Ligand SMILES: NC(=O)C1=CN([C@@H]2O[C@H](COP(=O)(O)OP(=O)(O)OC[C@H]3O[C@@H](n4cnc5c(N)ncnc54)[C@H](OP(=O)(O)O)[C@@H]3O)[C@@H](O)[C@H]2O)C=CC1
């Protein structure tokens with residue numbers, strides 16, 4: 125059994141971790157923190173978990189976390205980087221759902237996150253945990269940076285094109301839409317139902333903090349610095365991300381082999397589904413599931429490949445991917461606890 129701790133258990137990704145871990149046969153919850161709900165039983169706050177956990181939330185305490193085999197951080201940016209060095213020294217493994225360890229260039233990190241990085245040594249050692257790319261490095265990893273939600277949908281959709289150098293990597297476009305749970309559970313006027321419902325808008329068009337993360341991952345896949353335009357949008361739904369991706373093929377003749385290339389790239393990936401050419405994957409087809417579904421498209425007389433990619437931001441975009449990473453880190457079957465299909469409707 126893996127003794128698990130969760131820091132930030134009352135947030136949307138924290139409670140999603142609990143939902144996934146509730147049916148995981150090899151995970152045992154040792155502690156779950158919340159400063160605002162300390163002392164409250166988990167099942168009082170989240171009745172969907174009644175009968176699964178008999179723990180109460182507690183204040184974050186490094187000594188207690190050091191008793192765990194693995195700690196998930198489901199906290200805002202800037203929290204994990206302050207606690208990780210002590211956990212690493214105690215031999216505890218960590219999967220951080222925040223962005224603290226995602227970027228390798230710490231000047232870039234400081235610019236986008238508005239603070240200096242406080243654990244540069246571990247930032248250099250962390251593995252960026254997109255299992256479809258770095259599976260072998262995850263096996264022995266002590267610290268894994270779980271990818272962001274938009275970067276997961278965008279990178280998985282573009283990877284086969286870039287790895288095979290089929291497109292102009294200086295002119296990539298990612299047009300992405302997210303449900304409101306992507307913003308977390310803390311109260312804010314902009315996320316009120318009255319503000320989000322019956323409306324649709326772009327945000328962060330002149331620069332979003334996921335841009336450097338997307339750029340870093342795609343540049344690594346392409347083997348050269350890519351140029352990418354990324355614009356996120358907020359849609360009036362709770363869960364889900366849809367990313368519509370555009371790239372210009374060097375050779376239009378390559379259209380004929382793209383479907384096969386994508387199917388081959390993801391053939392052995394349990395959580396990536398390449399749908400038939402021309403399909404339109406819907407966010408509801410991955411709701412509650414650890415899947416990314418994608419499809420390829422071509423418009424008449426065009427050299428532009430269109431890839432549509434959907435995930436559940438809280439599952440493949442956060443908690444599900446974190447448990448997938450845990451499974452690989454501990455040598456467990458990668459799909460353990462993650463087999464549930466999406467909820468429809
Ligand atoms: N929502 C999403 O779709 C995704 C989120 N992420 C990332 O995952 C992380 C968590 O996101 P989300 O669950 O949405 O966030 P929430 O705001 O919903 O929850 C944050 C949690 O962290 C706790 N917390 C806040 N400040 C601190 C602190 N200083 N020390 C310890 N605990 C703290 C809060 O509890 P309390 O204040 O009671 O201690 C709460 O449980 C974020 O970094 C987010 O960017 C990543 C991918 C997708």
Ligand SMILES: CC(=O)N[C@@H](CCC(=O)OP(=O)(O)O)C(=O)O
Pocket residue numbers: 221222223271272273274302303304305306307334356358
């Ligand atoms: C809709 C919405 O607000 N989405 C969030 C998604 C970011 C997120 O979840 O943060 P990570 O960097 O940890 O992945 C945003 O745009 O800030």
